[in-house]
Amino acid sequence: MEQFISITLDLLNGFGETLTIFFVTLLLALPLGLLIAFGSMSRFKPLSALTRGFVWVIRGTPLMLQLLVVYYGPGLVMGQILLTEAYAVYLTFTINYACYFSEIYRGGIESISRGQYEAGKVLGMTKGEVFFKVILLQVVKRIIPPMSNEVITLVKDTSLARVIGYYELIYFAQRYSKNAGLLWPLFYTAVYYLVFTALLTLLFRWLEKKLDYFKT
Amino acid sequence: MNMLEIKGLRKRFGSIEVLKGIDLSLGKGEVLSIIGSSGGGKTTLLRCMNFLETADSGEIMVNGKSVYHACEGEKPVVTPEAQLSFGLVFQQFNLFPQYSVLENLMLAPKLRAKRKSTIGKRESMEEIRARAEELLATVGLTDKADAYPCQLSGGQQQRVAIARALMLSPEILCFDEPTSALDPELTGEVLRVIRSLKDSERTMIIVTHEMEFARHVSDKVIFIADGVIAEEGTPEEIFDHPQSEKLQAFLSHSQKE
Numbered sequence: 488m489e490q491f492i493s494i495t496l497d498l499l500n501g502f503g504e505t506l507t508i509f510f511v512t513l514l515l516a517l518p519l520g521l522l523i524a525f526g527s528m529s530r531f532k533p534l535s536a537l538t539r540g541f542v543w544v545i546r547g548t549p550l551m552l553q554l555l556v557v558y559y560g561p562g563l564v565m566g567q568i569l570l571t572e573a574y575a576v577y578l579t580f581t582i583n584y585a586c587y588f589s590e591i592y593r594g595g596i597e598s599i600s601r602g603q604y605e606a607g608k609v610l611g612m613t614k615g616e617v618f619f620k621v622i623l624l625q626v627v628k629r630i631i632p633p634m635s636n637e638v639i640t641l642v643k644d645t646s647l648a649r650v651i652g653y654y655e656l657i658y659f660a661q662r663y664s665k666n667a668g669l670l671w672p673l674f675y676t677a678v679y680y681l682v683f684t685a686l687l688t689l690l691f692r693w694l695e696k697k698l699d700y701f702k703t
Numbered sequence: 704m705n706m707l708e709i710k711g712l713r714k715r716f717g718s719i720e721v722l723k724g725i726d727l728s729l730g731k732g733e734v735l736s737i738i739g740s741s742g743g744g745k746t747t748l749l750r751c752m753n754f755l756e757t758a759d760s761g762e763i764m765v766n767g768k769s770v771y772h773a774c775e776g777e778k779p780v781v782t783p784e785a786q787l788s789f790g791l792v793f794q795q796f797n798l799f800p801q802y803s804v805l806e807n808l809m810l811a812p813k814l815r816a817k818r819k820s821t822i823g824k825r826e827s828m829e830e831i832r833a834r835a836e837e838l839l840a841t842v843g844l845t846d847k848a849d850a851y852p853c854q855l856s857g858g859q860q861q862r863v864a865i866a867r868a869l870m871l872s873p874e875i876l877c878f879d880e881p882t883s884a885l886d887p888e889l890t891g892e893v894l895r896v897i898r899s900l901k902d903s904e905r906t907m908i909i910v911t912h913e914m915e916f917a918r919h920v921s922d923k924v925i926f927i928a929d930g931v932i933a934e935e936g937t938p939e940e941i942f943d944h945p946q947s948e949k950l951q952a953f954l955s956h957s958q959k960e
C-alpha cells in the first residue's frame with residue numbers, strides 16, 4: 488500500500504511533465520495555427536503554395552520522426568546538439584499541432600458564408616472588425632468537435648517525447664520495470680490519461696453547450 | 704441637384720460584360736425600382752454601388768460629390784464615407800447569428816464610434832442604443848430586441864436587416880429582392896416596412912420581382928436587360944405603356960407567374 492501511494496505520487500510528477508508538454512503546445516499552437524491558416528488561404532500564390540507544402544510535409548510524416556530530426560538533425564549538420572530535449576519537444580509539438588489546427592481553422596473559416604463578410608463590409612466595418620467581431624465566434628462554434636479530437640490526441644501523443652529522452656509519464660513508469668521489475672506502474676499510467684481526457688471531454692461539451700444559443 | 708448620379712458604369716466578369724454602361728440619376732426621397740429578367744445584371748449593379756464589386760469604369764456621385772471614379776485599368780480606393788453613403792439589404796438577410804437583434808443593430812455603429820479613423824462626431828453608446836430602439840419600433844420588432852436571429856421568422860429577420868442598415872444612416876438604401884427568400888405570407892410585412900420608409904422620405908433603390916409593389920412604391924422604374932437600361936420611366940409608363948418588345952414580353956411573362 489505504501490508502495491502504491493509513493494508510486495502514484497511519483498507518477499504524478501511524471502504526469503506533470505506530460506501536462507507541461509500539453510499546455511505549452513496548446514498555448515503556442517492555437518495562435519500559430521491561425522497564422523498558418525491565413526498563410527494557406529493567402530491570395531498571394533507563392534505564400535499559400537509554400538504554406539500548404541509545409542503543412543503537407545508535417546502532416547504527412549510521423550511526429551516521432553520529426554522529433555528525431557529536430558533533436559538530432561542539427562548535430563548531423565553542425566556536429567553538436569543545439570536544443571535541449573525540452574525545447575526540441577516544445578518546438579516540434581507546437582509546429583506539428585499548429586499544422587493540424589490550421590487545417591481545421593481553414594475548413595471552419597471557409598465554411599462561413601460570404602454574406603457575413605459582405606454584410607459587415609456594407610455596414611462600414613473594417614476587415615479586421617469583420618473577422619474578429621463577426622466571423623471568429625461562428626468559426627469557433629463550428630470547429631469545436633474536430634478540435635476536441637485533436638486536443639485529446641495531443642494528450643496521448645505527449646508520450647512520444649520520450650524517444651529523445653524527455654522524462655514524461657511513460658518514462659517515469661518504465662523506470663519501475665527496468666529497475667525493480669514492476670510492470671503494473673506502466674499499465675497504471677492509463678488511469679492518468681483517462682482521467683485527464685475525461686476532464687477535457689467535459690470541458691469541450693460545456694463549450695459546445697455555451698455556444699448552443701445561436702445557429703450558423 | 705440629384706442625390707445619386709451614375710455615369711457609364713461598366714463591369715465584366717472574365718470575358719462576359721455584365722454591365723455595359725449604366726447611367727441613372729435619382730433625386731432625394733425618390734424610390735427607384737429595378738426590374739428585369741434573371742441574369743440581366745440587377746444584382747451586379749447594386750453590388751457595384753455598394754462596393755462589393757469594383758466597377759471597371761464609370762462614376763458614382765452622391766450629392767454632387769464623386770465617391771467612385773474608375774477608368775479602365777485602375778481601381779479607385781473606396782473611403783469609409785463613400786461606403787456609408789449606401790446601405791444594402793440582402794436577399795438572404797445575412798444577420799449576425801451570434802448577436803441578439805439589438806446587438807445586430809448596434810455592432811457596426813459602436814465599432815465606428817470607437818474607430819480612430821472616424822471623422823466627425825462620435826456617437827455615445829446611449830445615443831446608439833436609443834436609435835436602435837427607435838428603429839426597432841419603426842420595423843415593429845420592439846418585443847424581439849433580445850431574441851437571436853435563429854428564433855425569428857424570415858420576415859422578422861428581414862425587418863431586422865432593414866433596421867440594421869438604417870443604423871448607419873445611408874443616403875441611399877438598396878434592396879436586392881428583399882422578399883424572394885420569404886414565404887409568400889411573410890412578404891407583406893416587409894413590403895409594408897419599405898412603404899413606410901418611402902413615406903418618411905428615404906431615398907431607395909429596390910431590385911424586385913414584385914411588380915404590383917414596384918408600381919405602387921416607385922417614383923421611377925428602370926428595366927435592365929443584358930447589361931443595359933432597356934427602358935426607364937414612371938411606373939405608369941413602364942407598366943401601362945411599355946415601348947420595347949422586350950419589356951412587353953417580360954411584363955406579360957411575369958404576370959403569368
Ligand SMILES: Nc1ncnc2c1ncn2[C@@H]1O[C@H](COP(=O)(O)OP(=O)(O)OP(=O)(O)O)[C@@H](O)[C@H]1O
Pocket residue numbers: 716721739740741742743744745746747748
Ligand atoms: N462573381 C461573378 N463571377 C462571374 N459571373 C458573375 C458573377 N456575378 C454575376 N455573374 C454573372 O453576371 C450576370 C448577371 O448577374 P446578376 O446576378 O447581376 O443578375 P440579376 O439581374 O441579379 O439576376 P437575378 O434576377 O437572377 O437575380 C449573370 O450572367 C451571372 O452569371
Ligand SMILES: [Mg+2]
Pocket residue numbers: 745746747
Ligand atoms: Mg439578382
